[in-house]
Amino acid sequence: MAPKAGKAPILTPQSEDFPQWYQDVLNKAELAESGLVRGTMVIRPYGYAIWEHMQSQMDQRIKAAGAVNAYFPLFIPESFLKREAEHVEGFSPELAVVTHAGGKQLDEPVVVRPTSEMVINHYFAKWIQSYRDLPMLVNQWANVVRWELRPRIFLRTTEFLWQEGHTAHATEAEARSYAQRILHEVYADFMERVLAIPVYVGAKTRRERFAGATFTYCLEGMMRDGKSLQLGTSHELGQNFSRVFDMTFLDENGARPLAWTTSWGTSTRMVGGLIMAHGDDAGLVVPPSIAPNQVVVLVVKDEGDAVEIARRITADLTGRGVRALLDDKVSSSFGRRATDWELKGVPVRVEIGPRDLAEGIVTVARRDDGTKVSLAVDEVAAALPGILDAVQQSIFDRALARREERTVEVADVAQALEAAQTGFARAPWSVIGEAGEAELNRSAVSVRCLLRSDGTVPESQDEPDLVAIIGRSY
RNA sequence: CGGGAUGUAGCGCAGCUUGGUUAGCGCACCUGCUUUGGGAGCAGGGGGUCGAGAGUUCGAAUCUCUCCAUCCCGACCA
Numbered sequence: 435m436a437p438k439a440g441k442a443p444i445l446t447p448q449s450e451d452f453p454q455w456y457q458d459v460l461n462k463a464e465l466a467e468s469g470l471v472r473g474t475m476v477i478r479p480y481g482y483a484i485w486e487h488m489q490s491q492m493d494q495r496i497k498a499a500g501a502v503n504a505y506f507p508l509f510i511p512e513s514f515l516k517r518e519a520e521h522v523e524g525f526s527p528e529l530a531v532v533t534h535a536g537g538k539q540l541d542e543p544v545v546v547r548p549t550s551e552m553v554i555n556h557y558f559a560k561w562i563q564s565y566r567d568l569p570m571l572v573n574q575w576a577n578v579v580r581w582e583l584r585p586r587i588f589l590r591t592t593e594f595l596w597q598e599g600h601t602a603h604a605t606e607a608e609a610r611s612y613a614q615r616i617l618h619e620v621y622a623d624f625m626e627r628v629l630a631i632p633v634y635v636g637a638k639t640r641r642e643r644f645a646g647a648t649f650t651y652c653l654e655g656m657m658r659d660g661k662s663l664q665l666g667t668s669h670e671l672g673q674n675f676s677r678v679f680d681m682t683f684l685d686e687n688g689a690r691p692l693a694w695t696t697s698w699g700t701s702t703r704m705v706g707g708l709i710m711a712h713g714d715d716a717g718l719v720v721p722p723s724i725a726p727n728q729v730v731v732l733v734v735k736d737e738g739d740a741v742e743i744a745r746r747i748t749a750d751l752t753g754r755g756v757r758a759l760l761d762d763k764v765s766s767s768f769g770r771r772a773t774d775w776e777l778k779g780v781p782v783r784v785e786i787g788p789r790d791l792a793e794g795i796v797t798v799a800r801r802d803d804g805t806k807v808s809l810a811v812d813e814v815a816a817a818l819p820g821i822l823d824a825v826q827q828s829i830f831d832r833a834l835a836r837r838e839e840r841t842v843e844v845a846d847v848a849q850a851l852e853a854a855q856t857g858f859a860r861a862p863w864s865v866i867g868e869a870g871e872a873e874l875n876r877s878a879v880s881v882r883c884l885l886r887s888d889g890t891v892p893e894s895q896d897e898p899d900l901v902a903i904i905g906r907s908y
Numbered sequence: 909c910g911g912g913a914u915g916u917a918g919c920g921c922a923g924c925u926u927g928g929u930u931a932g933c934g935c936a937c938c939u940g941c942u943u944u945g946g947g948a949g950c951a952g953g954g955g956g957u958c959g960a961g962a963g964u965u966c967g968a969a970u971c972u973c974u975c976c977a978u979c980c981c982g983a984c985c986a
Contacts, residue, residue, distance in 0.1 A: 444947065461919085472978085527985065583985090641986090735944050769946035776946090787945050797945085875986090 444773065447715050452659040456586075459709055463718045463778045466587050466705075473585035473592030477702070480778060483726035485595065485705055489575065491628050491724065492597060492700065495620040501571040501599055506553045508577070509544040515552050517678045524645020525549070528580040530592075546579040551646065551675055551697055554600040559681035562693060565604050568683060569612065573599040588706030589663070589908050596701035602681060602693040606672070609694035610649075613668045614891065616698045617651045621666045629704065630721040630830035631655040631711045632837055633665060634903050636883030637892045641871055647697075648672035651891060654882045654903065656837040657710035660857040662882045662905040665707050668698035706908075711833055718779030719801055721829050722822040725757065729818060730780045732771060733762040734787030743811060744786045747796070750815035756822070776801060781825045784814060802828050847873055850904045854879040863900035879906055 445462060446454040460466050465481035468474070477485065493503070512531060516522045530546040533539060547553070558570055575597050582592050599616060603609040622635045638650040647669035654662045675681070676692040684690055712719040722728045731748045733740050741762050751758035759780075761771055768787075775783055785797040785806075795808040798818075802825050809817055840857025844850045847870040853859035854874075863884055866874070871881050882903045886892050892900055 524986080645986095737944095764944065767944050767946085767948050769944080769948075771944095772946050774947085785945075789945065 443715065444777065445715060445717060448658060448713075455713075455715075456706075456710060459713055459718055459777070460587055465709070465718075468587065469593075471592070473582050475587045475591045475593075477595075477705075480726060481705060484708070484720065484724060485702055487724035487726065488624075488628075488704055489597075492620065492624055493575075495624055496573050496597065496599065496616075499571075499615060499620055500569075501573045501601070503574060504572050505574055505576065506547075506550050506557070508547055510547055510550075510553055512543045512545050514556070515545050517552065518646050518674060520674075521551065521646030525580070528582065530579045530581055547576075548578055548580045549697075549699075550574065550576070550578075550598055551600065551671070552678075555602075555675040555679050555681060555695060558600070558602050558693070558695070559676070559679035562602060562681060562683050564684040565686060568602060568604045568693065569608060570602045571599070571612070572601070573597055586706070586908070588702055588709070590703070594702045596699050598697060598699045601696045602676065603695070604683065604685065604691075604693065606670075606694045609696050610670055610893065613649075613651060613670050613696040613698065616696075617653070617666075617668045617891070621653050621668065621698075621700060625653060625655065625665055625704075626830065628721065628723045629665075629708055629711075630723075630826060630833060631665065631707060632830065632834040634883050634885065635891055636885045636903065637895060638667075638883060639868070639871060639881050639895055639902075641868065641875075642880065644669045644697075646671060646674055648674065649893070652883050654905075655707055655711055656833075656840065656858060656905075657707070657908070658713065658836065659710070660840050660855075660905070662858065662903075662907045663703070663707045663710065664882070664907065665704055666698070666700040669696060671695040671697060712829055713779070716773075717777035719829060720779035720781060722781045722826045725779070725781050727759040727778075727780050728756050728822055729758040729782045729784060730775050731758060731760050731784045732768070732775070732786065733760075733764055734768045734785060734790075736762070736764045737788045738791060740786050740788065740791060743791065743796075744784075747784060747786075747811070747815055751818060754815060754819060756815075756818055782818065782821060784818075800825055802832070844904075850874065850902075851877055851879055854905045857905065858882070859902075859904040861902050861904060863895070863902045864898075866902050866904070874904060879904060882907060 445458040448455045464478050466475050466477045469476050525548045529548060531543045533543045562570060577593055577595050579593050582590050585591050601612055603612060617635060622633055625631050625633045633653040633655050635653050638652050643650045644667060649670040651668040652664055653666045655665050657663055673692045673694060675695050681693045682690045683693055709718060729751055731744045733744045744760055744762060748758045748760040779801060781801050783799040785799060790796050794811055796811055796814050797806050798809055798814060799806045842853040842859055844853050844859045844861045846865055850859040850861050874880060882905050884892055884895055884900045884902055887899045887901055
């Protein structure tokens with residue numbers, strides 16, 4: 435595992451320069467690179483394959499929660515966006531506006547969507563007539579544009595891919611309940627069970643709330659440098675948007691109340707989170723559940739029937755529903771290929787060489803902990819689904835252990851500032867408060883989320899006995 | 909917006925101070941042979957309007973001016 439003495443490391447070590455390590459991984463694992471316009475990114479096939487697996491697993495969960503997919507336009511009339519004051523104020527600095535098209539200046543500029551609340555709620559108002567049309571639960575997969583001054587690939591780019599869900603409900607309680615359902619059943623479940631990233635599921639403070647929302651829920655994960663990354667959010671929008679669009683419905687009593695809406699989103703930022711939550715000095719570590727290749731079957735040397743046996747094992751694995759890839763490119767050295775697959779974070783390698791085959795075995799190497807075991811040629815395929823499950827669990831357990839190690843209970847703002855230099859601080863929200871929050875912000879530290887003391891999610895930042903999770907963030 | 913720096917092959921860099929053959933090195937790439945149990949070796953080869961424009965000069969990657977782009981720090985915003 436460790437590079438030989440005297441040989442330069444493949445990647446900048448994390449402990450030396452974490453941002454440089456991140457850049458190195460993006461390049462060497464062929465995940466993504468900068469686009470031609472500052473702040474944009476090209477997602478390369480391997481990075482996009484990871485995103486596609488995220489998409490498909492998220493999409494299943496979203497649909498299981500009752501939402502259906504639709505697509506709304508990229509362009510929004512500028513005047514339209516300005517209808518919700520707080521919302522437009524939050525986004526106006528980062529809007530891209532088209533003023534010329536079709537060879538002439540437009541009468542009214544159009545904005546490239548930074549999010550679709552305004553458009554979708556406009557159509558909701560048109561589609562919703564009575565309480566029988568509620569709840570209306572719609573999701574879209576799309577790109578959005580927010581002009582960013584400090585872009586970082588996957589984490590903060592001018593254009594990114596995401597899903598945004600938008601819903602309308604008859605009552606505030608139903609809207610709240612649905613925003614929370616997405617938070618838990620879709621987002622937290624996906625992040626912990628699929629991405630293997632332990633998340634704090636909580637509420638944002640007023641200061642960190644989404645523009646136009648009445649309440650914002652969030653999911654925060656710890657990266658390997660101790661900083662926090664917001665991996666998803668879910669918002670209660672109250673009646674702010676339904677009021678703007680006169681989104682009313684006829685209820686059972688013949689009254690015509692305004693609907694209550696929510697919105698919720700996750701983006702390609704999760705790819706960055708995946709890289710930084712699990713990756714090590716040897717490269718990416720991808721959990722089996724979203725790995726484009728779960729197993730690579732590696733022929734050490736083309737000798738005897740090594741290639742034939744490797745092919746058979748690969749086919750056997752594929753037949754068992756494992757995403758397995760055969761690497762018989764023996765024109766490259768074994769070491770190079772092993773290193774490359776490690777860089778790409780393939781969860782398990784099955785290595786087949788002459789020494790193994792002489793004994794009727796193959797070597798199974800795990801990416802998460804670097805361990806190697808020998809298994810009989812005839813048993814390896816059957817054993818792998820179990821090994822992959824173990825790898826998945828182990829990646830989560832290790833991430834959780836790292837987070838717990840770097841989370842400190844503190845009693846005041848000064849201690850929180852200190853603890854946030856290396857990880858998270860947990861402090862009573864009552865001793866931080868909005869004044870303490872402002873003080874933290876001056877040192878580039880923020881309240882990432884608020885939890886109840888039993889770890890559940892609060893419904894107001896004014897509940898008693900809340901705990902603030904404090905840290906530096908991306 | 910202010911301060912500092914950097915632009916030379918796909919990537920990373922040297923050369924510039926003191927102008928002078930054909931602009932060089934490492935990695936990557938191509939061909940051949942030997943290799944292959946953790947980043948292969950040897951030999952040969954391809955790839956550059958030196959960020960752009962103007963100027964000085966017999967001659968500019970090198971000196972001067974202007975512009976453009978990128979990065980870092982600060983400010984602003986959240």
